[in-house]
Amino acid sequence: MEKAAAVLDDKKVVAMKRLALVGNPNVGKSVVFNRLTGQYVTVSNYPGTTVDVSRGGGRLGGENYEIVDTPGVNSLIPNSEDERVTRDLLLRENPDVLVQVADAKNLHRALLLTLELAEFRRPMLLVLNMMDEAMSRGLVIDPARLSRRLGIPVLRTVATLGEGLADVKAAVARAAVPSAAVPYPPEIHRSLEALDGAWRTDFSPKRAVSLALLSGDGSALTWAHPGLRPGETEESLWRRADAQRAAFVRPPRLVVFEARDGWVKETLGEAVYRRAGPSGNWASRFGNWCMRPWPGYLIALAALYAVYQFVGVFGAGVAVDFLEGTVFGRYIVPAAQRLADLLLPSTFLRDMVVGPYGIVTMALTYAFALIFPIVTTFFLAFGILEDSGYLPRLSVMMDRLFRLMGLNGRAVLPMVLGLGCDSMATVTTRVLDTAKERLIVTVLLSLSVPCSAQLAVILGMTAGMSPRVFLLWLGVVAGITFVVGWGSARFLPGARSTFVMEIPPLRRPMLRNLLLKIKARLEWYLKEVVPLFVLGTLVLFFLDKFGGLKRLEVLGAPVVQKFLGLPAAATQTFLIGFLRRDYGAAGLYHLQMEGLMNDRQVTVSLVLITLFMPCIAQWLMVVKERGWKMAAVVTAVVTVIALAAAGGLNALLSVAPRLISS
């Protein structure tokens, strides 16, 4: 996650006006954000890419604004945590301008949200994005009529191409408080009036909060209390709302919804009409194939195979060989050695740079020759999958399997994102509806979903061995994922939510966005990962110099050597594996290259490094998202399962070595 917020200091924020981008999921808010601020936040083609608020600055209509990107919401009465983030932001920060980004193909849903936003009584703009897709479907939208009905400026854009954004910037100055008059039935008006007495008159979102309370959503109260009149408390207001709700025969939320729905339908009738458009193009036909058992599962396998060829064979094979063998092996390392001999007088310092645990020989070689080509190819392959809109279709295919694990198809997204980076994926669990689902996915991410760098090293290590090793590794890891998920589904309290998910259209990934995304991820890699590699190498270097490494190996011997049957040198890889899992994996890779491990040991260590403790970054993220207690439980569970599985596998392979011999 890019943290643009840190760039802005507090004084500036106070002086600047604030603009919030809001809208339904997957309508292009983040693209608009990138265009308005010139900063980059991740953009993908599936709902729920943005789960946290991003901030940046931009000059709009002659004024400086702080621009806030928010997670997509279908309603401001939240169903999940990411929807809460947006509602809370509106109440807490009371933005000066709201810019609603809408999918022009799906105006009905967008306008329902517009009406909810209108209750916050803030100046607004409506941006109809993806106009190209709407037009190709034969939709003709009259922005002037829409603007008249709503009482706010309405603009048309194709944000990915930058079309229409200049108009948006210019229109910010004309933003207006919506004047749309929804004909709510009298009982709603009566209830609103009854609650009105509790609010200060200048508290602009009072109607929005009152409506939320009438709908039975008390979570809005947390941020609304500054708007209460003296003498009123959250409890007294909640009691008032309760009394009002009791007078309704039908749920008030439904009554409000129907009034809005009627207004929206009328508006659409006035402002939108449909020409017969071309239907069933190739992209949509192929998109539909991806969701059917036939040929959907075949497509999933083909996609997996393509990623394997590109990342595992090309990235981890060809590219690594070239960078490690030729670039580092022949040029950089020898040059560094010569330079060190010349410049560094002491053996101690020379070893620190170019020794067996040297910064150049170990940290930089691992980081740039081993991991870098692999993550680059992975990010590229993954970016294509993300931007094409394939992942939500995979959710459809996997829903039934995931239900057995107490989850539903929506959980496919965080799990697949975990293959990129488990720490980021842990944050993405916020898109899930229930606490139980969030916990199960957190455990599985910590336990059995290998991150890109780790996966890449694993692919690299198994590439030269019998295919049985890879299949056995895959079988053990997938089996444990399923058994742990299945068990948690049964023994954890709470319920699974049902699977309802919007499927975005399949799109050709745009090179510009793809490159921006890879650039952002590689920058993150260089900034956060490389320093950790250097740190880890220094730790190993000092431990080695002062004999600590030997002592740790002796200490770990009963487990590492006896129980797991691994060479003593493997101890250090698990030690630094906690710093970065891929660093640990890279260590294993070297042990294998140097011929220090046989096939059984490689297989056992692969399973162990996959299942074992997450890296520090992910662990901190688990603490942040789930709390200390849960993090401790997750750690214990993961450690026990990882050791048991690896030990069991070692015992099995000692008895039946044929399982992995070619």
Place this chain on the structure above:
Amino acid sequence: MTEDKKFPIPTAEKEDIEEGLNVVWNMFEKKVRRRAEIQARLTEAVGEKALDLLMREGLLRESGDELVFSPEGERLAKDIIRRHRLAERLLSDVLSMARAELDSNACRLEHIISPEISESICTLLGHPRQCPHGSPIPSGDCCRREEENIRPIVVSLDNMKLGEEGRIAYLLLHDHPELHKLLSLGVIPGAEVRLHQTFPSFVLELGDSQLALEEAVARNIYVRKK
């Protein structure tokens, strides 16, 4: 049954006629048509003069030593039976009354149910075909209308065929959180849908967007077919 009074209070005589027709219908159902047997049963259930009354009103005719309904008698009998058996259904299905008490209570209720109310009850209960004891309930106008129009048209999504189109009629989710999730995603009564696939998940085309959902949710969405 042609009173113009708003709340017709049945007279004793009318009640006797209705009760008598009820008895006769039941015997006819059991293929008992002989005058002597019917006379005996009517005397026991309603009164000595019951058969005379029905014959005098021109509701029953003799045919040899058997009895048959006149057209008017048949119409009235069918109506009273329908009200009686609907009343039984109402008492047992909605008010959960014990089976033993059904008949006696239904007997009292049937006389005060107007034709409009019997249609409402019939619709409320989903146009039942049988009373709780398993005897057929004669169908009314509302049942015929339902059969012609509604039944083949409004179906839940899991009963639709692939590629079928329609408009969403209603969602059976009451005040469930699921309901609001669906509404905000555009699954709204009146919205046009096309069923795109049913396995491994249901996929709907909803206006210009596609929505995937699991079967448990699809079962609760009812669509008026085109």
